[in-house]
Amino acid sequence: MSLLELDDVKVHFPIKRGVLFDRTIGHVYAVDGISLSVSAGQTYGLVGESGCGKTTLGRAILRLNDITSGRVLFDGTDLAALPDEEMRQSRRRLQMIFQDPLGSLNPRQNIESILAEGMAAHGIGASREERRVKINEILERVGLPAGALSRYPHEFSGGQRQRIGIARALVLEPDLIICDEPVSALDVSIQAQVLNLLEELQDAMGLTYVVIAHDLAVVRHISDVIGVMYLGALVEEAPSDSLYAEPRHPYTRALMSAVPVPDPDLEDTRERILLRGDLPSPASPPTGCRFHTRCPWRQPERCDTERPELTDIGGGHRVACHYAAEIAEGTIRPTTELAPRILGDAEPESEPPGVPVP
């Protein structure tokens, strides 16, 4: 049974102008209709490039951003419809780990104060002593020395700070933790430690994670199911192994092909799809398929007029592409205009736009 279920969630930020009276002159469609579900005890990985709306979505689940429309069902309750005070109370069960471990800790609070704050807000632990017992227990669990209590965030290393952030979430005994780029600010050697810690904690405490990251290796390491986001929408969702073995959406294929392979021969000959152009502005997203402006497999008409739905192609693998099957079969070949370059091959001849290569 799913612990968290998003149903057509949209987060649009109004763009305002005006000196005395604000006029709304447009919207940034940061998250534009996302439906997904996360089972209890599972880790859901959310990947996508910067600006695709993955952080906004993570914050929207906790209602740190206003949700424009849609439902966020957490354990059967629609968080989007909760009054503010009830939402505040339900945050005990939904916690967040932040990207910047130092920035997310108040520089003027010592560790005890940081960890006790959430407990005080939710009435956990009757006295200071009671809370301290609990805090010490958590500190040990995340691998921080007990003497850390009276110290300040700047006295710790990056990895330790992220452990403090994790401990802060854990003291509330949440069910779901949203990890927003939990390791991207850390050294590679520390990244593994923190990821392993997250996995250990998941096993020991039965946690459910939503991990937001741009690093495909990180997400693969930790996730059961992965969702790929592009311009505020999911383009593909699949169990981790299935997605890495067989990416079906052109965008996912391009993403995957950007990950280097630790084998020089394979690295030199494998297919690499180099996307051209920038991410279009989320304030005026392309019509039809959001990806059609950069897609090497783009077909005339349908791709720029009709927005593809996420459709199940078997085994829990969902893709939002009109031609996913044809691309997989090879009946549609990439156009060279948007430069899918197969390294090792000769530089492809230039072709008129939109014409499939036979």
Added chain:
Amino acid sequence: MTTKTAKIDRLAELTARRETATGGSLWAEALRRLRSSKMAMIGGGIMAVFVIIAIVGPWIAPYDPTAQTWRGEVRVNAAVFVGPRGDNWLGLDHLGRDELSRMLVGARQTLLVGVVSTVLGLTIGALIGGVAGAALSFGGAAGRRLDTVLMRFIDMMLAMPSLLLAVSIAAVMGQSLTTVMIAVGVVQIPIFARLLRGSMLAQAGADYVLAARALGVRRRRIVLGHVLPNSLGPVIVQTTLALATAIIEAAALSYLGLGNPDASQPEWGVMLAQAQRFFDQAPMMAVYPALGIIITALGFTLLGEAMREALDPKLRS
């Protein structure tokens, strides 16, 4: 107005831009840098001397500052003035009073006006700015409206030339020491309001505030426990700078004849105004109070500037 607001907003940004891992030691580090700054030491030294004189002045003054003891020796009409001499180190004023005693006792009035008016401006300004900042950051649509109303009012005050505003207030409320304090204090309100609001807005966007919200901490606790304490740096700097401005403006009001009418309390601004009539014959009578005002204001400004630099991560070496 634009340069003024830009300057204030720039100061407000200072504490928000902490890219290095200073954290809780921000103040400790700022203090360490202050100690090694010549500017801060000189400014602090001047300030300390001034405050001590202001406190003990009446006791160390050699004579009664209001007694016209040497009335006969000064003949204004004949342009006979008495300069520095053994009994009177700074000479006599036009009524035969000891100039040194008047300077020493006058320091207290100057400090009193400076401190009271700055505290007044700081309190009301910080209150308005704090409410506006908190309302805008955490009050939703209603908060945004409240902020707009408050800040347009503040902008109006800021748009008026400060001395003109002070003169108008002093003129409307009549002549008294309280009037001078209120007039000088009111001028400081918009500066503090805008500064604290800007500083709070910068902090409200910080990750740790988001983290506190995610934790489920109540809004009141977020504002009072997280945003406000981290926003006070630039306000403290501005307070030091405002003291200098207040002293100068109080002196200016006194000089313009809007100051304390109570002649039993010597005041540097009043002394300067009175000395101006005899500037041709006895310029030193004007120079002493003027120097007093300049040096004191300089001391506060030096300390304020040094503090601003100590807190500014961009200027770190």
